[in-house]
Amino acid sequence: MTKTLQCISPVDGSVYAERATLSLADAEAMAARARAAQPAWAARPLAERIALVQAGVAKLNEMKDQVVEELAWQMGRPTRFGGEFGGVNDRTAYMSEIAAEALAPMVVEESPAFKRQIAREPVGVVLIIAPWNYPYLTTINTLVPALIAGNTVVLKHATQTMLVGERIAEAFHAAGIPEDVFQNVFLSHDVTEALIGNRAFNFINFTGSVGGGAAIERAAAGTFVGLGLELGGKDPGYVMDDADLDAAVDSLMDGAMFNAGQCCCGIERIYVHESLYDAFVEKAVAWVKTLKLGNPFDADSTIGPMANKRFADIVRAQIAEAVAEGATALIDPALFPADDGGAYLAPQILVDVNHEMRVMREESFGPVVGIMKVKDDEEAIAVMNDCDYGLTCSLWTSDPARAEAIGARIETGTVFMNRCDYLDPALCWTGCKDTGRGGSLSVLGFYSVTRPKSYHLKKVTK
Template identity: 70%
Template sequence: MTKTTKLISPVNGEVLIERPQLSLDEARASVARARAAQPAWAALPLAERIVRVRAGLAALNEMKDAVVGELADQMGRPVRYGGEFGGVNERANHMLAIAEEALSPVQAEDSETFRREIRREPLGVIFVIAPWNYPFLTAINTVVPALVAGNAVVLKHASQTLLAGERLAAALQKGGVPADIMQNLILDHDTTEALIAERSFGFVNFTGSVGGGRAIERAAAGTFTGTGLELGGKDPGYVRADADLDAAVDGLMDGAMFNSGQCCCGIERIYVHESLYDDFVAKAVTWVNGMTLGNPHDPATTMGPMAHRRFADVVRGQVAEAVAAGAKPLIDPAHFPADDGGAYLAPQVLVDVTHDMRVMREESFGPVVGIMKVKDDAEAIALMNDSDYGLTASIWTKDADAAAEIGNHLETGTIFMNRADYLDPALVWTGTKDTGRGAALSNLGYLALTRPKSYHLKKVTK
């Protein structure tokens, strides 16, 4: 009997779609087709691959009206935000623009006697395991540069966003990427891990939980398969004494609450200089109470349901434990009547929190943030570093030199000043500690998806 994957919509708790899972043998056959087709794809001129990928992105943009509604149904993002197309286009266009330079040979010598250079060649078949929270943005980070560099791509999308994987594959194929080169497969965990263990891929890119990352590493052990792992986060914000208070409130609270807090680099803990603390907290509460929790298809809704009830229950548990340990909740759930005890969850702001509480240490991935008072930069740095994670840190100040100096002491992948929850495609996306390892976007994103090959060509025989 064929096993299936069911997508339960958080909007109404009903099955939205159901898709059959490939058996291990069927999956092996799909990977074999990708491997067989990849050399011909890599043999195309780089300019031709770019043209086809760009046409595929244009086809994806033509699907926008349908995709926005599908995202609301699949994972609850309000339609008022228009999907992910702004970020998708920004990242993809940047990676296409830098492709030629990033993939060009590095020449050491070209003389009458020697030509010596380092070239980049594709890794073969790239396996992209994409998450549900930003199903297009996160996939694009790897899919576009992988294809442009001459690799084939096998995409396994999260069960919560099956339609996103189908849309992305269909669009790229419409643009001229061969069907065997861009495949979207429905796989269970056992089949996924078996394929990795069999050394089916030249590289595996995974975005998801720390536990999922460990499973990928275990499966790849001994195969020497490269992995890129973007895992958990507990990103901090720091408001210095010289910060623009209103800008800090707006930027950090949006970073904490957008997408119902379900952002890889969302703000989950905030440290505020004691001179601004009371005002910041008061303004943060007003900001959050201005949100509207409801059906994501309603244009008035600013916060939809979380992607699944079990994700909301994790946040409820963290908040309840923190309150029992002395934290003070500042948002009255009654202000958000759409909170049904299920996937629809009222946002929360907590004060009187400590790092002994799970809500300040473990990833919440939901609409809750704890705020602590600090006396100076040193205390803020110590608290920001007191985490198992390190993806981004957001510093709010008028002093760029001070922000850079603070950044020198932070264990994180990206330092932001006066902004949060953003990926700059010209800069590498990476993390430290339990956030994982690897490099996406920028020219380093191309280096991660290719291997170096040295050419030492002696032009004379003596």
């Protein structure tokens, strides 16, 4: 049965876009077209596939003005920050640059008697289920290597950013990528689960909630289909006694508040050595007070509405519970008159927090951060690991050896020193614990969308 999906704009609560979903029969036909188109796409020379993907991204760049406006309407990001083109272009360029080496066979022996090697073959049809918070970047992470490796791709984007998939498809098709090689679709949950259970896809990349990831795993149970799951985070920052205080405040608070706190690797909890704690908190409060909450189309707005009122309600509830349990809120919401009790939410800093509070343990995904005092590295390591998630951690120190030693003991996918809220395309983007499994970008990103195939070729008969 088909249904209609609606994007409710956080800017004014209006229905910004709506699309009908595919019936199961139409969805099965779509998946069949993707499978039928894959061998011919994989047979094209690697250089040709790379060129077409790069051309598609170039066409997307030509839509920048339209994309920036649509993003503001769909998920509330202020237009002053532009789109996501810097990251899209950097990641595309890097994955294109390393493709030949990453996909080249691993030659074990090339002699008069034998040729033995391990080749990389495309898995077939890749399904990307993309989130709304960084809708272009998160799609590109898998889309670019999947297409370059010779797979066909089906994109199911989040309802909140439903126009993003259409724009990417428009750009890629205009660049010459066949329509059946890359399809953007609108699917209901039940149809998606049916397709997964029927092995319509050979690899599924999902970015979203833990509950959503669990649903994908259940749907794929027994199919032996590969899964890449990024399911959230509660990323910590640790400011050590030898940190550059001003740099730490500026970066960590930006990491906590940018995009209204709706970043996969945003900073959600900060631990500060007791010798710097008071100064850090004072500077952090002053930093947040410079923010301007407002309509994303206003040039002076530095923080816009959250993508949906229900997301803001979760953050408000976490803040209220923490305060009721003894936390102190340091930001007066009256300083942000645009806070309307709906999608527009004033940023908040909480102190006197502890790990019994939801705001320090569960994903907030909004403009709130808790700050705790710690006495030494051992206590910091313990509290950073006291979490169900493991995406990134941010360590602030002048000593790289100290950061590396601490990082080795943190249960996380990425260790940053003196930076945060960043994705390096040369490094694998991955996580552990309830953050999920798998990895994108880097050489390992190509391994996710290909499978090894061994060749043992005996050139002689004796």
